Every structure is written in structure tokens, then in C-alpha cells.
Amino acid sequence: MGHYSAITGWGMNVPEKILTNADLERIVDTSDEWITSRTGIKERHVISPGESTSTLSIAAARQALERAGLEGKDLDLIIVATVSPDYRFPSTANLVQHALGAQCGAFDMQAACSGFLYAVSVAHQFIVNGTAKHALVIGVEVLSQVIDYKDRATCVLFGDGAGAVILSASDEPGGLLGFTIGSDGARPELLWIPTGGSKEPATEETIRERRNFVQMQGAEVFKFATRIMGTAMEEALANAGMTAADMDLFIPHQANLRIIEAASKRLNLPSEKVFVNIEKYGNTSAAAIPIALCEAIDQGRVYPGAHLGMVAFGGGLTWAAAVVKWTAPIRTLERLQESLPEQAVEPAQPVHVG
Ligand code: UT7
DSSP: OOSEEEEEEEEEEOOSOEEEHHHHHTTSSOOHHHHHHHHOOOEEEOOOTTOOHHHHHHHHHHHHHHHHTOOGGGOSEEEEEOSSOSSSSSOHHHHHHHHHTOOSEEEEEOBTBTHHHHHHHHHHHHHHTTSOSEEEEEEEEEGGGTSOTTOHHHHTTBOEEEEEEEEEEESSSOEEEEEEEEEOTTOGGGEEOOSSSSSSOOOHHHHHTTTTSOEEOHHHHHHHHHHHHHHHHHHHHHHTTOOGGGOSEEEEOOSOHHHHHHHHHHTTOOGGGBOOOHHHHOBOGGGHHHHHHHHHHHTTOOOTTOEEEEEEEETTTEEEEEEEEOOSOOOOHHHHHHTTGGGOOOOOOOOOOO
């Protein structure tokens, strides 16, 4: 076992509470017309008291485990990609590990909106070198808590949510076939939270100046995004020995519909091959791609043998892309729950980590 790493489980969770464009019209000087035409976003989900990055993560992870026919104790690795963890430390992955009853290493990593695909590329290494048999990778954000709801240039864009996948060792050719990760830290101020770190700790003044919230130079990020989405995707495809024409479904980071359209055009993809759900969630950063993957599966757009292309960009600046050949049977949770007795899963073989 173990020449390939395949996605065997998937799950998502978003808060129940919805913030519509009409709600935002009452908070800042904006309009549904502006937000829709400039971004494609109609609404986003935001947490309520009692919810946090870890609660969304745990709910998404439980779905992913159920679909994979696994329990927490079967996991050999947990990676949580987020820029909005419950705490500076301990990591959100620590909290998820405990809640799932897992007995494995767990850590957070952040590459902003590219974090999920970065984390997938890391988990892939553990799987293919035989160190882990099953890895849980979560992309999650609660950006509503770090967004300035007085800044119309950012507050209309972002939302909360979590998506999770299980990567498992497999002998069947497929799974993650190629990827690329990239970084250009020359201009961190293009998209950042300036204070609250070691360089500029939070003070009354920084809070008064609202520098503890996300700040973005949108037009600059836009230019970068329209270029990098296409080139990064092409690079990952080339690493897999493929071209854009070989993709059955393109699942891009959901930051702005205009960016998605520009990337799709560059890759010469017809709209049927492009997955978009930004209208419902806004930009959920590291959670956007795994949430989109879950919805694409629910809509019957992913099937065994399908080649999926995923690409993200974000703060850093960072970017990442991955090509996956889907191999898992498509399991709806309803069907699984109905047939649970027959689905009783053999305990996983113990895996020696380290
Ligand atoms: O995951 C990575 C995260 N970031 C991104 O992907 C962001 C990439 N950038 C973008 O998506 C776009 O640049 C934005 C959606 C952020 C902005 O769209 P834009 O077409 O680049 O607009 P702009 O920043 O050039 O602003 C155009 C106008 C400005 O007014 P003036 O100066 O022309 O009078 C803004 O003040 O739109 C104004 N504006 C708004 N108006 C109504 C900016 N935000 C809003 C708003 N409602 N929410």
C-alpha cells in the first residue's frame, strides 16, 4: 500500500447564520448591485456565539471520517490550514485531535487562502513515504472575527466555513497526481493583519486604528490573482503530465467571480467545467476549495476517473495548485447512515509513525 494518496472522505460545515448583501447595505456604504457585479457574491455565512474555528473543523472532519468509513483513532496525521485559529496557540489541530479521539500528530499551518492545497501537498508526503496511512486535512476560516465591518472594501468579501478531506494510502493509480506551491513575500501589506503579532503587538492605539483587522489592496491582489491562477494550474498539470484540456472539473479558489472567469478563459475551459459557489459563501479563504469540492461531489460533478484541477492564491502572497484523479466511490451521508450495520469497518492496521 502507499504509492498513491487518494481522497477517501470529504465533509464540510458552515455556520447557520447568513449575512446577505442586503444586511451589509445596512452596515456600510455599499449595494447589492456593486457586490454582485464586482464579485459575484450574494451572501456569506458567519458564526454565532458558541461557534469557532474548531467547532466548524470538527463537524466537517466527522463527515469526512464517516464517508471514509474511519474513526478518529484511525488517523495518523491531522493538519488544519487556517489564518483564523481559535487561539494563537494551542493549534486548532490539537483541539480537533482531542475531539475526534485521534492519537496522532496534529498541527496548524497557514498559507492564507492557499493553505488547504499547501496542507494537502504536505499530507501527501506523509502518505507516499509510508509514514501515515490516513491523514485528515482541514481548510477552515472564521474571518468574520478578523474583518473590519467598517471597511466596505473587505467586509463584503469574506465568510466563515470549513471543509475537510481524508487522504489515504492507496495502490490504485490516482489521487494526487501533481501539485505546485509558491510564495512571494515581497509585499506582505497587500493582504494582511498588520498587528497582533510579535512585530507590532496589539495595543489600545493599534485597536483604535483598526489595524487588528484584515487590510487589503484589492486591485493589486486582483492583478496578481488573474495571472497566477492560470500559471499555477498549468504548472501542476504539467507536473502530472497533463494539460488544461485533460481536466474534467476545475475547482478554483472562490475569491471573486471575475478572477475565476479570467482564469477559466486563460485555461480555455468551457463554463460547464468550472465550479463556482462564491454566491453562497463569499471568500472563505482556506476553506473555499474543500467546501467547493464537497458541493461539486453533491451535485454529481465528481465521479471515479474524473480529473480535478484545483488552484488557490492569497495573502503572502502565496499560491498552490493540485491535480487529483478521483478514485473513491461517491458516498452520500444519508445512504451511509441507512446502511450503517453493513458498513461496519474493519479496524485499520496500526501504522508506525516516525
Ligand atoms: O483570497 C484572496 C483575497 N483577495 C482577493 O481575491 C481580492 C482581489 N480583488 C478583488 O476582488 C477586487 O479588487 C475587489 C472586489 C476587492 C474590488 O473590486 P475593484 O473592481 O478592483 O474595485 P476598486 O477597488 O478599484 O474600487 C472601485 C470603486 C472605488 O470607488 P472610486 O474610488 O472609484 O470612487 C471603491 O471605493 O468601488 C468602491 N468600492 C465599493 N463600492 C461599493 C469598494 N468597495 C466597495 C463596496 N461597495 N463594497
